[in-house]
Amino acid sequence: xxxxxxxxxxxxxxxxxxxxxxxxxxxxxxxxxxxxxxxxxxxxxxxxxxxxxxxxxxxxxxxxxxxxxxxxxxxxxxxxxxxxxxxxxxxxxxxxxxxxxxxxxxxxxxxxxxxxxxxxxxxxxxxxxxxxxxxxxxxxxxxxxxxxxxxxxxxxxxxxxxxxxxxxxxxxxxxxxxxxxxxxxxxxxxxxxxxxxxxxxxxxxxxxxxxxxxxxxxxxxxxxxxxxxxxxxxxxxxxxxxxxxxxxxxxxxxxxxxxxxxxxxxxxxxxxxxxxxxxxxxxxxxxxxxxxxxxxxxxxxxxxxxxxxxxxxxxxxxxxxxxxxxxxxxxxxxxxxxxxxxxxxxxxxxxxxxxxxxxxxxxxxxxxxxxxxxxxxxxxxxxxxxxxxxxxxxxxxxxxxxxxxxxxxxxxxxxxxxxxxxxxxxxxxxxxxxx
Numbered sequence: 500x501x502x503x504x505x506x507x508x509x510x511x512x513x514x515x516x517x518x519x520x521x522x523x524x525x526x527x528x529x530x531x532x533x534x535x536x537x538x539x540x541x542x543x544x545x546x547x548x549x550x551x552x553x554x555x556x557x558x559x560x561x562x563x564x565x566x567x568x569x570x571x572x573x574x575x576x577x578x579x580x581x582x583x584x585x586x587x588x589x590x591x592x593x594x595x596x597x598x599x600x601x602x603x604x605x606x607x608x609x610x611x612x613x614x615x616x617x618x619x620x621x622x623x624x625x626x627x628x629x630x631x632x633x634x635x636x637x638x639x640x641x642x643x644x645x646x647x648x649x650x651x652x653x654x655x656x657x658x659x660x661x662x663x664x665x666x667x668x669x670x671x672x673x674x675x676x677x678x679x680x681x682x683x684x685x686x687x688x689x690x691x692x693x694x695x696x697x698x699x700x701x702x703x704x705x706x707x708x709x710x711x712x713x714x715x716x717x718x719x720x721x722x723x724x725x726x727x728x729x730x731x732x733x734x735x736x737x738x739x740x741x742x743x744x745x746x747x748x749x750x751x752x753x754x755x756x757x758x759x760x761x762x763x764x765x766x767x768x769x770x771x772x773x774x775x776x777x778x779x780x781x782x783x784x785x786x787x788x789x790x791x792x793x794x795x796x797x798x799x800x801x802x803x804x805x806x807x808x809x810x811x812x813x814x815x816x817x818x819x820x821x822x823x824x825x826x827x828x829x830x831x832x833x834x835x836x837x838x839x840x841x842x843x844x845x846x847x848x849x850x851x852x853x854x855x856x857x858x859x860x861x862x863x864x865x866x867x868x869x870x871x872x873x874x875x876x877x878x879x880x881x882x883x884x885x886x887x888x889x890x891x892x893x894x895x896x897x898x899x900x901x902x903x904x905x906x907x908x909x910x911x912x913x914x915x916x917x918x919x920x921x922x923x924x925x926x927x928x929x930x931x932x933x934x
Contacts, residue, residue: 502617505758520786531576560795566596587635588736599790611742612645618747619730623650630678632658637740658919661689675705680713681922687724698726711921712821716846752817759787767825778803799824831866860928869906
């Protein structure tokens with residue numbers, strides 16, 4: 500279902516709207532945010548220099564450290580009394596990145612997540628269970644209001660208490676699940692332990708997944724375990740939260756809400772804008788936010804843009820599933836490795852579960868990578884021949900795809916940590932040791 504008329508605007512109408520809103524946004528941040536004024540002046544650009552969308556490239560990038568350097572409210576364009584909501588993302592290096600919303604910002608956010616829910620197939624007849632954590636994290640609240648806005652019944656379960664999650668799904672007749680894909684896989688595992696087959700005994704038909712990237716193999720695994728139609732949506736707190744883009748039922752990429760955001764793809768090393776269809780780092784400019792407009796935000800996510808009209812009828816540009824993050828990319832003995840490449844091989848291999856941990860270390864001057872993967876059936880541990888054959892098969896597949904060797908260790912079921920939010924799959928001991 501197409502939720503709003505803007506989703507089918509012509510390319511010329513989209514670009515005309517984007518330019519007008521971009522010019523207003525650039526003028527506002529230049530006049531009201533000293534940090535942006537300084538950055539623009541250092542780059543030698545003024546608001547009046549933005550005469551076309553091509554001129555966006557003249558503006559400097561915004562990065563996460565800009566939000567931390569101006570903590571908590573230094574990038575805001577409105578007084579604090581105009582804020583009706585404040586969120587923040589977790590800070591791994593100390594202070595979090597703070598984001599805020601005016602009343603109009605919340606209305607826009609609700610509209611955007613309504614589009615995402617409708618794209619994924621949710622309707623007013625659905626009962627949606629939100630298993631994102633409620634709190635400073637934006638994911639739960641954003642999709643909560645979007646689903647309510649389309650008329651669905653919302654169960655604000657939050658994350659955790661997994662057995663109760665399953666009980667509520669069964670008793671309340673949940674039809675839509677909102678969570679990270681890794682937590683959805685864990686819930687399916689717990690349901691089986693409770694004697695409940697998610698596909699036969701529950702009524703969850705739609706998955707609206709976000710908060711972390713996932714592969715097509717993981718989607719297939721989710722669909723198989725739940726008997727659902729799994730879609731992915733994209734967003735981040737700095738931009739607005741969930742709602743930046745989402746998949747329609749064609750599953751040909753995530754439609755970016757171009758009436759509210761301008762997307763670019765750059766070379767992550769040089770900052771150069773890449774041609775249409777090439778993979779690179781996604782850069783997003785917000786053009787309708789009041790409290791916290793962001794200019795050319797470097798998301799660190801690796802994807803590509805597709806401009807042809809989708810078979811669903813929407814005309815907004817689509818972004819491919821993220822291949823990984825430019826800052827999460829592992830460089831091992833000179834080879835670029837994305838965890839998503841490893842995950843796809845693991846999920847497609849019979850006899851092992853989708854739970855794994857990658858550990859990167861350095862032995863002398865040589866990088867090493869080991870991968871612990873849970874078995875589906877612990878009885879294999881009693882058979883050296885079977886265990887050795889499976890480890891060798893995985894090692895060969897990974898070498899073929901990645902071009903480097905990895906040590907494979909198959910471990911018993913439930914021995915690796917489970918995640919109710921974003922899964923942490925990589926431990927890089929080289930960074931921890933400052934090597």
